Amino acid sequence: MESLEADVAETLSLLEALFLPSFFDIMVHLMVHLPAQARIAGPVHFRSMWPVERFLMRLKGSVHTKSHPEGSIMEWSMFTECLTFCSRYLHETQFSRQFRDDEDNSITPFFRSLGRGLAGKCIVSLDHKTWLQAHRYVLFNYANIGSYLDKHAHYLSSIGLRNKRDINRTQHESFHEWFRLHVEERCEEEPEEIKILAKAPMMSAHKYSSYTINGFNFHTESYDEGRSVQNSGVALVAESTSFDRGNNDNTIIGNKPYYGIIKEILELNYHHKGNVVLFKCDWVDNRVQDKWVKTDQFGITSVNFKHLFNTGEKLSDEPFILASQAIQVYYVPDPIDKEWAAVVQSKPRDVYDFDNLEDEHIDNDNGLVVQLSDLNASVTVDIVNGTIPTIRTDIDGTLVDPKKTKK
Structure with missing residues (x-):
C-alpha cells in the first residue's frame, strides 16, 4: 500500500x-x-x-x-x-417467478438444471475411478432405469449366477457396460434420455466450491473453513438393501439416513447434451445401528466423523449423491465428547409453510417441486387439532381471585 x-x-x-x-x-x-x-x-x-x-x-x-x-x-x-x-405466498412475483431457461428440456427433463453454481467454477479432469463412481450413481438413480436393471439381472441369471447377493454385486460392477451395449443395439427404439445416459459423461467436468439448490447454499468443506456459518453438512434418506446372514436370497429393504460432509461438487457433462450435478461426500459409517450414528431419547441424532465409509477410495464405494437429493444439515460439536457432533436440520431460505403443513415442499427456482424429507420423523409431538396446548393438565392448578389479592 x-x-x-x-x-x-x-x-x-x-x-x-x-x-x-x-x-x-x-x-x-x-x-x-x-x-x-x-x-x-x-x-x-x-x-x-x-x-x-x-x-x-x-x-x-x-x-x-x-x-x-x-x-x-x-x-x-x-x-x-x-x-x-x-x-411471498403468491405466484409470479419477484420472489417466486421462474428463472429464464432458453433450453427445451421437455425431451430430457432429467438433465434440467435445478440449481446454479455460486463460486469456484473450474474445469477438472476426472480419474477413471471417480468417473466410474459418478456415472454408476447417476445410472442407478435414474427414475426410469428399473426395467433395464431387471433385464440385466435376468441376463446374469442366465449365465449362471443363482443367488441374489452375487447378482446384486455383479450388477453393481458391470451394469454400466452392459447398459451401453444394450442401448447401442436398440438405438432407434430408446428414448433420448436413455441414449444420452448410455454414452456416459465426458472425462472432464466442472467443479464448484459453492452451489445453490432447493433453497440451500451448499459449500465444500474446504470452502467452509474460516466462515461463521456451516454449509458443508449434508444428509440423505435413501433406500438401502441388505441380506440376512447365511441367506443369499432374503433381502431386507428399508429407508436409512446418511450423514456426511461435502468434499467436492462436480457437474458431469454428457457430451453437451445434458449436465448432472453431484456432491462427493465423506459419509459416517451407519452400517451398524446405534454405533457411530445414534439417536437419544430426546430425538437428537449424534454422529462420529472418526468412522467413515464410502469415501471413494475403493472402486465399489458410492461417495456421490445427486445435488437434488441433498438435505442440508449442520453439526454442533459435543462439548464433553469431542469426537461426537449433534445433527441439526437446516431450513431452506425464503420458504414459508402455508396451505398444507403436513406435506412440506418447496418450489425450485425453475418451478419444480421437491419433497423435503424429515430426518427426525421418528420424534412425535402430541398435537390436538393442529394446536399445541398452552396449559398443563397433569397437575391441579391454583385459582387466584384478583379481587382478594388487592389491598
Whole structure:
C-alpha cells in the first residue's frame, strides 16, 4: 500500500505531460489520497455512504405529502413491508417467478438444471475411478432405469449366477457396460434420455466450491473453513438393501439416513447434451445401528466423523449423491465428547409453510417441486387439532381471585 501511495503521485506527474490541465479535476486528484485512506480505514465498502444515500433517495421518493414527510415515509414503509410479505405466498412475483431457461428440456427433463453454481467454477479432469463412481450413481438413480436393471439381472441369471447377493454385486460392477451395449443395439427404439445416459459423461467436468439448490447454499468443506456459518453438512434418506446372514436370497429393504460432509461438487457433462450435478461426500459409517450414528431419547441424532465409509477410495464405494437429493444439515460439536457432533436440520431460505403443513415442499427456482424429507420423523409431538396446548393438565392448578389479592 505504501508503494502504491508513492507510485500514484509519479503516475499523475507523467500524465500531466500528455493531457490538458482541464483533465485533472478533483476526482483524478482523489487517487492521491485513496491509498492512505485504505491503509488507515480499511476497505471502502465498510465506510461508504453510497448505500445510505441510495436508501435516502428511496425515502425521499416516498414523500407525497410535504407537510407531513415523516407520516408519508412511515405509511410507505408499512405498505412495502405488507406487500413484500404477501407476495411471498403468491405466484409470479419477484420472489417466486421462474428463472429464464432458453433450453427445451421437455425431451430430457432429467438433465434440467435445478440449481446454479455460486463460486469456484473450474474445469477438472476426472480419474477413471471417480468417473466410474459418478456415472454408476447417476445410472442407478435414474427414475426410469428399473426395467433395464431387471433385464440385466435376468441376463446374469442366465449365465449362471443363482443367488441374489452375487447378482446384486455383479450388477453393481458391470451394469454400466452392459447398459451401453444394450442401448447401442436398440438405438432407434430408446428414448433420448436413455441414449444420452448410455454414452456416459465426458472425462472432464466442472467443479464448484459453492452451489445453490432447493433453497440451500451448499459449500465444500474446504470452502467452509474460516466462515461463521456451516454449509458443508449434508444428509440423505435413501433406500438401502441388505441380506440376512447365511441367506443369499432374503433381502431386507428399508429407508436409512446418511450423514456426511461435502468434499467436492462436480457437474458431469454428457457430451453437451445434458449436465448432472453431484456432491462427493465423506459419509459416517451407519452400517451398524446405534454405533457411530445414534439417536437419544430426546430425538437428537449424534454422529462420529472418526468412522467413515464410502469415501471413494475403493472402486465399489458410492461417495456421490445427486445435488437434488441433498438435505442440508449442520453439526454442533459435543462439548464433553469431542469426537461426537449433534445433527441439526437446516431450513431452506425464503420458504414459508402455508396451505398444507403436513406435506412440506418447496418450489425450485425453475418451478419444480421437491419433497423435503424429515430426518427426525421418528420424534412425535402430541398435537390436538393442529394446536399445541398452552396449559398443563397433569397437575391441579391454583385459582387466584384478583379481587382478594388487592389491598
